[in-house]
Each structure stands twice: as C-alpha cells, then as structure tokens.
Amino acid sequence: MILPERGRTLRNDEWTPLIDMLLDAQHVVITTHENSDGDGLGSEVALALVLKSLGKEVSIVNPTEVPPNYQFLKGLYGITHFNPRSEEEIQDLSLSDVCILLDANLRDRMGPLWPHVSFSREIGRMKVLCIDHHLEPDDFADVMVCESYASSAGELVYDLVNALGERLSRELISPKVAEALYVAIMTDTGSFRFPKTSPYVYGIAGDLVGKGADPSEIYDRIYNSLTPSALKLLGAALSSIAILDDGLISWLFISQQMIRDTGSKMFDTDLIIRYLLSVPSVKIAVLIVEMPDGRTKASFRSRGRIFVNQLAKKYGGGGHMNAAGCLFQFASDKARKVLLDDVRLFLKEQ
Ligand SMILES: [Mn+2]
Numbered sequence: 001m002i003l004p005e006r007g008r009t010l011r012n013d014e015w016t017p018l019i020d021m022l023l024d025a026q027h028v029v030i031t032t033h034e035n036s037d038g039d040g041l042g043s044e045v046a047l048a049l050v051l052k053s054l055g056k057e058v059s060i061v062n063p064t065e066v067p068p069n070y071q072f073l074k075g076l077y078g079i080t081h082f083n084p085r086s087e088e089e090i091q092d093l094s095l096s097d098v099c100i101l102l103d104a105n106l107r108d109r110m111g112p113l114w115p116h117v118s119f120s121r122e123i124g125r126m127k128v129l130c131i132d133h134h135l136e137p138d139d140f141a142d143v144m145v146c147e148s149y150a151s152s153a154g155e156l157v158y159d160l161v162n163a164l165g166e167r168l169s170r171e172l173i174s175p176k177v178a179e180a181l182y183v184a185i186m187t188d189t190g191s192f193r194f195p196k197t198s199p200y201v202y203g204i205a206g207d208l209v210g211k212g213a214d215p216s217e218i219y220d221r222i223y224n225s226l227t228p229s230a231l232k233l234l235g236a237a238l239s240s241i242a243i244l245d246d247g248l249i250s251w252l253f254i255s256q257q258m259i260r261d262t263g264s265k266m267f268d269t270d271l272i273i274r275y276l277l278s279v280p281s282v283k284i285a286v287l288i289v290e291m292p293d294g295r296t297k298a299s300f301r302s303r304g305r306i307f308v309n310q311l312a313k314k315y316g317g318g319g320h321m322n323a324a325g326c327l328f329q330f331a332s333d334k335a336r337k338v339l340l341d342d343v344r345l346f347l348k349e350q
Helices: 012-024 038-053 068-075 087-094 107-122 153-168 175-188 199-210 215-223 228-238 256-262 266-271 273-277 308-313 332-349
Strands: 027-032 057-062 079-081 098-102 127-132 143-146 242-244 249-254 284-290 296-302 323-328
Touching (some): 012 127, 012 153, 027 038, 038 057, 038 175, 068 175, 068 215, 098 107, 107 127, 127 153, 175 199, 228 266, 249 273, 256 266, 284 332, 308 332
Parallel strands (some): 027 098, 098 127, 249 284
Antiparallel strands (some): 284 296
16 A cells, blocks of 8 residues: 655745735634534634734634534634524625635535635635645635645644744644644544554644643543434444445445434434444445435545545545545435446446
C-alpha cells in the first residue's frame, strides 16, 4: 500500500494571504459542512476562540445541528444552526466581512448558507475563505487552502494558528483552543490510526495535550456516548450486513423502518460504517441510508489505493481516497440497484 504524502506542512508564508484577510476583517462567520463532524466542529471552535482573542466579532453558523456527542463544544464557543427563514440571521450573515468554510471544499456543502454567502460575495461585501483537506476542491473561494496530505482540517487550523501567532508574536493556543483542535484531529484520524496519522500529527497531539487538552476525557465524551437506541440500531444493522463478491464488498442498507423500530436517530447511523471494513478481505464498504425525506445517502470506505471519492463524485459527492459520500435525489431501492452495479464495475477498474 502506498501511503499518502507524509509530514508535509505548509510554510508559514503560505498562510499569508489568508492571515491578511483575517486580520483585516472585523466580523467573521465560520461554517462547516452539513451533518458536521468532530473535525469541522472542533476546527470551527478553535478558530473562533483564536479570532475572538484578537478582538474580532466571530460567529459560528452551521447548516445543520450539532450532533449530541459534540454538544460539549458549545460550552467552549457558541454554535448556531442557521435558519434560512430568519431575516435577522440572513442579515447577520450578510454583514460579515469574511466567511470561512472549514472541512469542506464544495460550495453546496454549506447547504442553505451558500446562496446568501454567494450573494454577499457578489456584491463585494464578503470574502470567502476555505480551509480543507478533501480531494478535488470547487473553485468558489477568494482564498482556498486545500491540502489533502493533512489528516484533518484541524491539523491545518493548528498550522494557521501557529503562523498567526508567529506573525503577532503571541501564544494563541489556550487550553480551550487545544481541546477543540484535539477533538478535530482525534476524530478525523480515527483516534490516531488512519493512514494520514504522520509523526507530525502525533507531534501536534503532544503539543495540544501539553497545552491543556485531556485525551481520555475527550475520547469518553465523544465515543462513549451512545444511547440504548443507537446500540440497538447498531445491532440490527450489523446483523443485516452482506459480504459480497468473494468478500471484496461489504454492503449495508439502513431503512427508516429500522431507525423507527429501534427508536434511534439519523445521526446514529454515522457510527456504523466503521465496522464495515473490519473484515480484512473487504476492499470497498458501502453504507446506504434511507433519508426521512425519501432521498438516499451513501457512504463509502475503502482499503488501500482505491479512490472512493471518484465513485462519490459520479453522483455529485466527494471526499477522500478512503472515505467519501454522496446523496441521491431518489429513493433507496433505485439507488441500491444503481450503486451495486457501479461499485462492482468501479472495483474491476481499480
Ligand atoms: Mn475532515
């Protein structure tokens, strides 16, 4: 297996255009992708705390609600769920000098925020910045730092904060910032075991722990937080896994019926995909979830150099080499049929 590029970091001067815009701004709005995760949320909170400490007015406005196991981050910095019907919220958003998208590189991933951000940008009121580590970015930002070598957006935000600290000759990583960045990096590296967990990443983790992040408490809050219903969904889901094509494909479908029967919630499906690669022969894992609105969500994981982001891209999604996803605008029975044929074909081409 060829590992992704290891140990590269951006030079401090590569952050200059982004830092200049941040230092010029007075009102900053920070956002992340729909169905936010630990990387997006931790990165947002860390950057918000740092910019606040520099006297900026900063708000975090997300397209979707914070999942329960990340609610504790709201104790570090306020996080709002954008309401596209609130004139006041639209007004607040449009008055920002800078909008920063973290942990996503496609405009559509901002969900209902994008039309407003786009409009404010077009009339020249707002600059759009993006810091991300997924493959194949959209061209929509005034400054985009998108580096797929990075384990997490949190790793890049850590570098940005250090570059900013050097520029201002200030230590900017408070215990709260350390905690938020640790959340980002721990969750996106699968607790420091995914392929992009470089020596540099361990170095960052060490620095953050030294600056006040508590690894066992953070782990406990995020991963030992299941409801009994989520455990039941996990059980029901795992018992219906299909291992196909001589063990190359693991395949799982979760229906709304399953979610209702177990009394669980949509976000409880997020923890399930990690089990799909635990059979060593499996090259591609596919999790298909029927959405409450009738659309269909698909998540992919792969082992080795199998670029599942290419598979996701075919349906308007994206992601990383080994982890990607997409949303079908149609029902799950059709999506499942289309997808299984395509996954088989895709695997043959690899
Ligand atoms: Mn990420």
